Amino acid sequence: MSQPVKTRGPEGSIEKAHNSIDTANGSIALxxxxxxxxxxxxxxxxxxxxxxxxxxxxxxxxxxxxxxxxxxxxxxxxxxxxxxxxxxxxxxxxxxxxxxxxxxxxxxxxxxxxxxxxxxxxxxxxxxxxxxxxxxxxxxxxxxxxxxxxxxxxxxxxxxxxxxxxxxxxxxxxxxxxxxxxxxxxxxxxxxxxxxxxxxxxxxxxxxxxxxxxxxxxxxxxxxxxxxxxTGTAMYGIDAELPGMRYAVVKHIPVAGASIKSVNEDSIKNMPGVLHIKTLPTGVGVVAERYWQAKKAAAALEVEWELPELANVNSAQIKSDYQAALSEGGEVGVEQGDLGQGFAAATTVVESEYWAPYLAHAPMEPMNALVRVGKDDAEVWSGTQMPQPMRGLVARHAGLSADKVTVHPVYMGGAFGRRSFMSHVIEATILAKETGEPIKVVWSRESDMQNGVYRPASLMTLKAGVDENGKISAWAAKRVGGNINPDMMRTMLPAVLPGLVPEGATNFVADIIESFNESWSIDSASIEGLCENYDFPNREARHVTVNHGLPLMFWRAVGHSFTAFAKEVMIDELAEQAKLDPVDFRIANTETNPRLQNVIRLAGERMKHLEVPAGHSLGFAAHGSFESDVAQVAQVSVDSGKIRVHKVVCVIDCGRAINPDIVKGQIEGSIMFGLTAALYGDIQLENGAVKESNFHNYPILRMNESPEVEVIIVKNDDAPTGAGEPGLPPIAPAVANAVYQATGQRLRSLPLTLA
Amino acid sequence: MIEFTLNGQVVQTDDTPDTPLLWVVRDTFKLKGSKFGCGAALCGACTMHIEGAAVKTCVLPVSAVAGKSITTIEGIGTPDTMSAMQAAWAEQGVPQCGYCQSGQIMAATALLSNNPNPSDGDIEQAMSGNICRCGCYPRIMQAIKSVAVQSQKDAAEVASISKATEVFL
Known part of the structure; x- marks a missing residue:
């Protein structure tokens, strides 16, 4: 089966690759x-x-x-x-x-x-x-x-x-x-x-x-x-190698929750380099001597799948199920003051509905893991946000106690929440244990896009009133959608509980959490940011859980990534209906939140002095998340139905900035990440399967579409607060509000699409 | 056996002819700086130079480069001997996760070798095939411009020195 490999590489290159792994203490020199x-x-x-x-x-x-x-x-x-x-x-x-x-x-x-x-x-x-x-x-x-x-x-x-x-x-x-x-x-x-x-x-x-x-x-x-x-010398999980290592490519289940009905091993077993064909919880693993052999064989492998209920679901159905659930009262997550009185005092009342779709994280480095399982020990190389749970997962699937597993830390080629979920590590561990060989699993971009975990879709309604003094006297919010918490528990419980607690039991606990979220407890990530930041003396947030079974996970800025869109477009709608300046209106309604009020004021001042070319329009949004406060101004033009964002001004108060230039980079990056979602991001289901597969149909913002970004960091000697995510939530509503100025079209659905 | 030149050295591989160059370079020759991102020539993380031109190598069969000269990120500079572009990248604090940056640097290096004084539009055009999910685009732009400006200055200096030399001759 194994063919002799006679290659000669540039001198020292092999040695270099191996030297970069310091296996003695499980750390790499940075x-x-x-x-x-x-x-x-x-x-x-x-x-x-x-x-x-x-x-x-x-x-x-x-x-x-x-x-x-x-x-x-x-x-x-x-x-x-x-x-x-x-x-x-x-x-x-x-x-x-x-x-x-x-x-x-x-x-x-x-x-x-x-x-x-x-x-x-x-x-x-x-x-x-x-x-x-x-x-x-x-x-x-x-x-x-x-x-x-x-x-x-x-x-x-x-x-x-x-x-x-x-x-x-x-x-x-x-x-x-x-x-x-x-x-x-x-x-x-x-x-x-x-x-x-x-x-x-x-x-x-x-x-x-x-x-x-x-x-x-x-x-x-x-x-x-x-x-x-x-210089290309930083080491990521995908760069790790071990002597005798084999490559594995997994032919993944086509729909989340599907299982294997039958595998026709004969369809590939004589293909060059193929060593093992193994069934896994998430598909069929094909192990070969080289990556390209495994990749070709996995593509050719014939598998029949047992499809779950999700296979009957299309995107349109999810949206209409959410619409139907809007009539339910739901569970109350936040309640303060007297909404009835608030609406009675209102001279302007606006009610609107907002939509945010499922999203994939799409980090540049596709999921991968290298695992070796020995008789009494195991080791793993895989970039993860959760190294301790990863050790637990390897231990569980290798049949070892966690202290026998060494995690070799490596850089992550992007994560954004995606690298909290580690089915690829489980795949590599099972294959390594069953074959007795070190196994490196490398996912394709298509697997990453279609077999991952997703930012939940959300349907949100907001009804709000403004009184004669320009104060928001009532704010009633409702969100319909799935919750991250139970899926997070399904990932984490098997990872943090000892191996002797069977997976059935850990799933049982996750199911209980899910039923809690459906009946009397709200997953805070489902409504965070929906009725906060402003004074809102009379407010309420309700939640209706509708879950179709697509696995959900944290995605940069989590709940704030969708709630800020609804909240900040609604603030703009209220200001417009009440005939108030949108910046002054925000300032007048943040009396109890001076730090947010300050960034709104600063961004508003900067907005007044921006030189805006003919045909360009400005939009404003502000949002507090991860204890930091952010206000943004987006300068936008619309040409032949295409939205182009030319410039973004961002004012952030994140307490003391430890490395101001890195904070600035995080803001720039959050804005680009948020713009990808605002303009393009949309994961669609067809018969339960994710339709998008690669960057041609799940586009990422490119350099020729990216705006100039001006970042103003408020000088503040208080303890530092979050910086990696707070720059993201305001960008989608800031662009939507600018598009309204440009076209008169009020866009309440993401990604932003002109009629 | 397919033979080509990799960073100045002649190499041979018995990988099947349809194996993409990226995997041959990464797995057979153990040069890990070039990255796998999409496998469909859509993101540019795998960009190398083939006869000096920036090419996405994740879909390029190794048979297509027989007899040709390939340069990877490892071939343009090391941590101790960074190229001007690499040094600008480090200085401008371009990389965040860093995964796409080898490809970005290879694309930028090829751009300046063809067009030493690009406009912002030229840079955007040339770099639009390389995705950065961390969104480092403003800094990539700055880094490329700083190298272009510096090489223009250097060129001007060389020109003025040679002119001065002419006068004395």
Whole structure:
């Protein structure tokens, strides 16, 4: 079966690929500055830190006889390598730079001089805002800000005390500067005191720096991953290899929830390179020596499917089911004041209906996973937002306990919520266990588009009233659609519960959660942002769950990605009907939300001074999400029914911006991501199957369609708030409101399509 | 056996002739910088230079490049010897997730070698075959312009030096 492979490649290329995987400690080096290289070979180093989990478990970082571990994040060797183990995963949001900046500030060393590594899985790396080791919800900087500053400050104090002992001076007379300990004007590298500091401990946490002394937080110095990602040397899951590795391509079920009726193995078993054909929960796995062989064989494989109820469903049906459900009262999620009185006081009342479709995430790197399952251990390479649950999934399907599984962290080629769902990892694990060979599963773009998890579709109605003083006196909201929570539980429960809890039981729990969401509890992600931000003294949000069985998941900005569209178009409609300026109207109705009011005011001022060419129109929107406040102005033209967005001004208040240029990049990116959804994004079902398959029928905004973006970050010394997602929600309504100015057509359905 | 030149070295492969060049370069020759994004020449993550021209390689059979010269992202610069375009990318903070950037840089490099002083419209046109899901387009534009401006300056300097030399001769 196996054909001899005689190839010769450019010298050193194979070695290079393998060297980039550091299998010894499950981490990959992200940056290694030249000065650190010059420091020579490591050895006799010292690990500074106190394990956050105490002595009950294995410390996060391996220690040597002459080393000590004061925390899980920092490692300083005696030859002066300063390493930071980044507890959150990098999907493009710049978190390796962000968290390195925070810890470097208190340690007092330039962040670019630190060797940043992605941490493996360990209890010390749990996201404090999630309770598990996961990355998402624009939480990383918010949740680690104080923790990592303290870790940096305590480590610096240990070094100072060690230097004081060695030089016989008072610690109070020692200062630090950019990786150096300064004693009587003489500079010594941190590493010189590492071994001595390892023997010391602190009685109590040291005080953190006053923010007016920050040197690195709030400044721009580039990203720690910029060079790797500009030279093709950054390592993603799809780049991982193991000796003896086989490739697998999965012929996926055509409809979510389908199963296999029969497989005609004879249809492909004699094709070149084909080694194994295995049934999986999500399709049939075809294992071959090379990727292209597996790909061709999977395409040719004859399979008969058992189709689920979803196979009777088309997009039009989903929309009409949602319409029918509008007449139901639903469950009350938010209730405040007296709606009846509010409407009685109203001089203007508007009622409108808004639609947002299912969306795919479509990150550039298709799903993939490399898994090796041994007799007593397993290891996995796959970019994920949920490394701890991924370890649990591999353990469950390999029949091992989680502590026998090593997760090798790698960069993610985009995620946007998609990499919280890991059926590809399950596929690779089952195939690796059943074949006894290391298996690399690589999904096609078509599988990614058609066999993923989706941003839920939503039908929303808003009815609101404005009183004679221009205040919104009543706001009644309803949303119809599916909920993310039960599908998230279906993914996470098998991953976080021990393998001895059978999958049937974990699905049972997920079903219970689903029935809760249908009857008396509302999934907050289904209505978040629908009746918030403004004063709304009399308000209500209701929810009716209608679920057709397409799996749902977080998608950048989650509920805010659709609720902000309805809310901000309605605000524009109200202002227009009440004959009020849309910016002044927003300001007048955010008296209880001064931070949002401020960004509205600033964006409004900027709007007045924009030079608008003839034929261009402006639209405004504002939304608060992930604790940050954002207002945007979109400059739009409409030509032959085609909407073109020329420029977007964005004002954001995200508290203290750790790396302002990275915040700016996140805003630019959120606007492009949101514009793709506003102008093109639409996942349609035909007989339960996703119709869209690749970028020709699920288009992504391209450079020739992208606007100029101007970002204004409000100076604010408060603790940092979210930055990766809050830039997205306002863009669709800002464009819709501009299109109304341009054409008089009020577009209430996404993607925005002119009549 | 199919033979071609990869980053200046002659290589041979026994991959079947219909195997796309991308997989031969990634899996057989272990150069992982070029990425798989769509498998349909729609996103540009797999862009390499073939005889100097930017080509999407995820649908290009390896048989089509027999005897030709291929350059990948690894062939235009390394972390220690970045090309002007790569350095501009790092300096402008272009990459977010970074996955599409090898393809973007290869497309941008080919653009400037054909058109050293492109207009914004030329840049948008040339780069419209490369998708960036993170939306780094404003920075890609800036990075390309900064390299174009610098090479114009360098060219002007060379021209003025040679003119000055002429005067003295």
């Amino acid at each position: 940056s290694r500055r030249n000065f650190l290289k010059a420091a020579g070979v490591t050895g006799g180093g010292l690990v500074l830190g106190v394990s956050l989990t105490g002595c009950l478990s294995r410390p996060a970082l391996q220690t040597r006889a002459d080393t000590l571990s004061p925390n899980a994040f920092l490692q300083i060797t005696s030859d002066n390598v300063v390493r930071f183990y980044c507890p959150r995963d990098e999907m493009g949001q710049g978190i390796t730079t962000g968290l390195a900046t925070i810890i470097a500030e208190e340690l007092d060393i330039h962040p670019q001089l630190i060797e940043v590594k992605l941490a493996g899985v360990h209890a010390d790396y749990v996201n404090p805002g999630m309770g598990i080791q996961g990355t998402g919800a624009s939480k990383s900087v918010r949740e680690h800000y104080t923790q990592l500053r303290q870790a940096g400050a305590d480590t610096r104090a240990l070094l100072i005390h060690a230097a004081a002992q060695e030089k016989g001076v008072n610690p109070k007379d020692i200062t630090t500067d950019n990786g150096a300990i300064i004693v009587d004007g003489a500079r010594f590298q941190f590493g010189e005191f590492a071994e001595k500091a390892a023997k010391l401990s602190l009685d109590q946490q040291v005080l953190l720096k006053p923010s007016d002394q920050f040197k690195y937080i709030g400044t721009d110095f580039g990203r720690v991953d910029a060079v790797e990602k500009s």
